[in-house]
Amino acid sequence: xxxxxxxxxxxxxxxxxxxxxxxxxxxxxxxxxxxxxxxxxxxxxxxxxxxxxxxxxxxxxxxxxxxxxxxxxxxxxxxxxxxxxxxxxxxxxxxxxxxxxxxxxxxxxxxxxxxxxxxxxxxxxxxxxxxxxxxxxxxxxxxxxxxxxxxxxxxxxxxxxxxxxxxxxxxxxxxxxxxxxxxxxxxxxxxxxxxxxxxxxxxxxxxxxxxxxxxxxxxxxxxxxxxxxxxxxxxxxxxxxxxxxxxxxxxxxxxxxxxxxxxxxxxxxxxxxxxxxxxxxxxxxxxxxxxxxxxxxxxxxxxxxxxxxxxxxxxxxxxxxxxxxxxxx
Amino acid sequence: xxxxxxxxxxxxxxxxxxxxxxxxxxxxxxxxxxxxxxxxxxxxxxxxxxxxxxxxxxxxxxxxxxxxxxxxxxxxxxxxxxxxxxxxxxxxxxxxxxxxxxxxxxxxxxxxxxxxxxxxxxxxxxxxxxxxxxxxxxxxxxxxxxxxxxxxxxxxxxxxxxxxxxxxxxxxxxxxxxxxxxxxxxxxxxxxxxxxxxxxxxxxxxxxxxxxxxxxxxxxxxxxxxxxxxxxxxxxxxxxxxxxxxxxxxxxxxxxxxxxxxxxxxxxxxxxxxxxxxxxxxxxxxxxxxxxxxxxxxxxxxxxxxxxxxxxxxxxxxxxxxxxxxxxx
Numbered sequence: 104x105x106x107x108x109x110x111x112x113x114x115x116x117x118x119x120x121x122x123x124x125x126x127x128x129x130x131x132x133x134x135x136x137x138x139x140x141x142x143x144x145x146x147x148x149x150x151x152x153x154x155x156x157x158x159x160x161x162x163x164x165x166x167x168x169x170x171x172x173x174x175x176x177x178x179x180x181x182x183x184x185x186x187x188x189x190x191x192x193x194x195x196x197x198x199x200x201x202x203x204x205x206x207x208x209x210x211x212x213x214x215x216x217x218x219x220x221x222x223x224x225x226x227x228x229x230x231x232x233x234x235x236x237x238x239x240x241x242x243x244x245x246x247x248x249x250x251x252x253x254x255x256x257x258x259x260x261x262x263x264x265x266x267x268x269x270x271x272x273x274x275x276x277x278x279x280x281x282x283x284x285x286x287x288x289x290x291x292x293x294x295x296x297x298x299x300x301x302x303x304x305x306x307x308x309x310x311x312x313x314x315x316x317x318x319x320x321x322x323x324x325x326x327x328x329x330x331x332x333x334x335x336x337x338x339x340x341x342x343x344x345x346x347x348x349x350x351x352x353x354x355x356x357x358x359x360x361x362x363x364x365x366x367x368x369x370x371x372x373x374x375x376x377x378x379x380x381x382x383x384x385x386x387x388x389x390x391x392x393x394x395x396x397x398x399x400x401x402x403x404x405x406x407x408x409x410x411x412x413x414x415x416x417x418x419x420x421x422x423x424x425x426x427x428x429x430x431x432x
Numbered sequence: 433x434x435x436x437x438x439x440x441x442x443x444x445x446x447x448x449x450x451x452x453x454x455x456x457x458x459x460x461x462x463x464x465x466x467x468x469x470x471x472x473x474x475x476x477x478x479x480x481x482x483x484x485x486x487x488x489x490x491x492x493x494x495x496x497x498x499x500x501x502x503x504x505x506x507x508x509x510x511x512x513x514x515x516x517x518x519x520x521x522x523x524x525x526x527x528x529x530x531x532x533x534x535x536x537x538x539x540x541x542x543x544x545x546x547x548x549x550x551x552x553x554x555x556x557x558x559x560x561x562x563x564x565x566x567x568x569x570x571x572x573x574x575x576x577x578x579x580x581x582x583x584x585x586x587x588x589x590x591x592x593x594x595x596x597x598x599x600x601x602x603x604x605x606x607x608x609x610x611x612x613x614x615x616x617x618x619x620x621x622x623x624x625x626x627x628x629x630x631x632x633x634x635x636x637x638x639x640x641x642x643x644x645x646x647x648x649x650x651x652x653x654x655x656x657x658x659x660x661x662x663x664x665x666x667x668x669x670x671x672x673x674x675x676x677x678x679x680x681x682x683x684x685x686x687x688x689x690x691x692x693x694x695x696x697x698x699x700x701x702x703x704x705x706x707x708x709x710x711x712x713x714x715x716x717x718x719x720x721x722x723x724x725x726x727x728x729x730x731x732x733x734x735x736x737x738x739x740x741x742x743x744x745x746x747x748x749x750x751x752x753x754x755x756x757x758x759x760x761x
Contacts, residue, residue: 142471149526197478205533 138360304342633671
């Protein structure tokens, strides 16, 4: 079985890379851009190149599902890059392929706000996928950069599912039937996502959990079972949104970037502005075993559990990260 | 036999790509930066991505010697990217690997002028490789980006040969014993280059030729034979410097970029400011057969001729473009 967490944004360090190994985590999709422009994102690729050079025994860069398999054989954690916003491509569609070549494999079309491509889930109005958005989805499909709609609004998400010729992902969110956060997703979105071959990654960010930090493992795993009934047990995985060791200044960067002079608290509030504490059954990369045990207890078979814990994402990588067949090699 | 031209900077078009195919050219190292900064160079990578998408039957992107072999099997011309200046990496050593990942395989440490790394061949003084230059050579060695000293001054070139742990190249220049242009190279440089496993590519840019446009094929091929005596027939190849269909404004960009408000004529002069006409036996990519015939006439064996026409560069690519063994995959 491959253990894959399809979304983390930690304050990276040797300590965390060692925890990934201790937890047997075979691959992590890491965010390398929230509001960064192209050049700033390149600096983040550069930082990762330094991590890979410094810790070759712990981590390696993955561009394909087979790279994840090779990492597991080598006892390393495969790192897959993604953007939570299209800011790295600025207004230049040619940067889609450039970012893909540098290793990006997921890109959200919007992050909470309206972007050049789509609408974010905090906007009052959602006019759907923009003119540039349609062109960029086509280009992302061509090169093998997966459309991620985790922070997008419903209409934009449904249109992205419709427009994209390849399955898309919601890498980190939960169903709103369980906890009606703005970031969580309606049954309609989840059903359409699954019907198109897409994937949902379950978030462990406390604001996305029923009862937040106090959420129980049973509640979380029973929610996964109900989502499997809705989407199929092969269309779901994990996207923990683990933001380990980050200072509160980083949650502020996520929330307001450079777009506002006033603070916006996202799913938090003025008296609860920083990162909330994680539930005690999922503190870091060493706790995935608790979730696997919880899934078995919630009624999943061994095979279904292996799917949710990573095999479903691995199959999705195999299909999603290749260049489309009409594209030249 | 693989036919390789290790330096061109044409005004690219379907016409030229078809001439490459008509001439049986298996690979061309193309310049994608003279004075461009990082972002401008990325725009040039983007332009090439569009050419590859538009003409998949004529050209393809090559990152390795094996990509050149595959291109030949597919009846396409392999395109290898290079920079004539370190301007794309700006003052950021992390951009060496970024540019390598995007496909760069040759980078000149200086272009006529002093750079952050080394001295150009038109400067009055050559203080040798700089502090940053030493670090960048080490990083280029690590990732597999070949040091090119075509436009550099002698001391910097000799120091680069000494410092670099992998063979370097002078992709396009001729020996000064034949024609004493500032851009041509001394016997000392050529001998040290060969002794370290490096390669020289012979230029067909008229200012680098004895008698310029009137240079004869016999004179050119006899010069190659004398250079083979100096360096060995396995350390030489072609780097035509063909600048086909370029307007004179482009030679001005090459010569002064943004670094001077006054025009500098390089090897030309005020009354001979543009691109000089090519010799009549080498007008474009369809004329490499003339050179092969000339080499045989000048006394090279069939095997040596195949080496000069491309096999020597192909072996150099195999050894030079890989990541060093100490580098993590």
